[in-house]
Amino acid sequence: MSDNIANERKFTIARAMAESIQQEMQADERVFVMGEDIGALGGVFGNTRGLLDEFGKTRIRDTPISETAFISAAVGAAQDGMRPVVELMFADFFGVCFDAIYNLMAKNTYFSGGGVNVPMVLMTSTGGGYSDAGQHSQCLYGSFAHLPGMKVVSPSNAYDAKGLMTAAMRDDSPVVYMYHKGLQGMGWLGTEAGAQVNTPEESYQVEIGKAKVVREGTDVTLVGLAMGVHNCLKAADILAKQGVSAEVIDLVSLVPLDRETVINSVAKTGRLIVVDEDYQSYGVSGEIIATVTEHDISKLKTSPKRVAYPDVPIPYARNMEQFCLPNPNKIVAAYTSMN
């Protein structure tokens, strides 16, 4: 493949998601999409762009602002043989419809002893950094991952975004697909350039439940997901200049969680920093640290650290929000503060 062609496939996450859905809809007529503004608008965050033209209103269904109704309708349709993809525009909006998600979508397989499957994908946007304040900027990874019965994934780049979406649509269990607005490639949100990577045209899957070592190192393990991965990689660059070799793990999936990859890395480096844009307490960062310490605390040369969002609602003012968000310098400072 020439460089020229490779460059043409350097996709945004939005485009990668749309292409994955498009290909799966071509291959499997049971797949359809429901959500607010996913038709003519192509999704507020661009992840269904072009699909209405190809598949029409029957399979690309703009919904009323009725999340309880259409998410629980997706549960019913999934149980009846369809494979719906539904969008909750902002993860923050889960408050109006969580019953459909955690009491129906996530539990019906268990309640039926496997007699009923709920093969659906709930895609939802996460993250802040652009002053959208406290009802439009949350990550809530821990809130979703805490509750049993749904897989939870969050891509950090377009390659994974496409493969994870395909895997999610083919999974017989419900998958919550959390995409970070700051990685999405929508110009009006600004975008993390590192999220745009070469994305193969053919359909492929990225395994749900498998973390990735995205940078190898020997002195410290930096664990993150979504935007956190990019913060970790930037921190690793800074640390490298200081002679510190950081290994970076992209969790990719929260449920199932690939504990082994984290444990193996910390066994090598002896130091652990977890980066999470979700609230610090009772969340991903605590779970990762517990995973390592429960397994073999003697592998740690020093206490682990976390760089997470403080336990406060997300403020609107830019200076206050940026003060709260994880960033590469905070990660470097966390390393520096280690014994």
Place this chain on the structure above:
Amino acid sequence: MEPTKDQTLWMYQKMVTSRRFEEIIEKIYLEGKTPAFNMANGPIPGEMHLSNGQEPVAVGVCAHLNADDVVTATHRPHHQAIAKGVDLKKMAAEIFGKKTGFSGGRGGHMHIFDPDVNFACSGIIAQGCGPACGAALSRQMQGKPGVAISFLGEGAVNQGAFHEAMNLAGVWNLPVVFVIEDNAWGISVSKEDSTAVARNDVRAAAYGMPGFYIENNDPYAIFDIAGEAIKRARDGKGPTLIEIETYRLAGHFMGDAEGYRPEGEKDALFKKDPIPRMRSRIIADGVATDEDLDAIERKAQSQVDEAIAFARESDLAPDTDALTSVFAA
């Protein structure tokens, strides 16, 4: 119910104040966002939902309210806030994320709280319906006067929260009025494509309350119907649902390309801009002269300029303020 001369001129002044305020906000919002539009940049970052075109709803309803009455507003709150009498300087400062804003920059334009006039708004659809019922219940239980107004968009009527609140208001005979601003669009989805009935006033029947639909974005008709509804609520005769045809002259948020609108729709809406229409009617009715209205416009402009200058000149809160105010002091 017809507005007196004072009420008429008050409504006109508030409509103009809201419009002038948003014209300046719109201009400043684009500072730092050109040539590449990135929502995170400029003195006013984040989402910006303008209410221009919808001013008649706010003034026709709020003309009947006192500071004691409660308003819960939407993510598109400026016109409602101004008509309810919020402190314009503090609201402007909040939109700029400054320390002198209502919350010191924690909330921003979708989260404006002015307890002095019992105004609040929030960012999630139909979220104000329940709190409006609660405020009305509180007045009822305490035997205190006052009504609550829940503003919502026509897209919000398909949320469960709206229906649950409507029933609560009906079954408890609460002094609350639900006011639906029907601007025909829920972001990109038309009312026709999202709502099973053409007019939501019919839904009132399901909750045992009267329902009204007001056409043509007419501040006089809104004043009339809202006045009757608010009087009924004050007299202990229970809730009312009012849906009002209005116009969203801007996109859902600034930066919305509005490709979903039929060709020519915007031009047609601008031809029906309610502010020049009201001005013409005031003159035709002989209620005021051009000179009177020019004076009102100048006054509105100077209030807006003063508020914006206050916001510009105010300091940002220290970064660490992000960590305070989580719990009651």
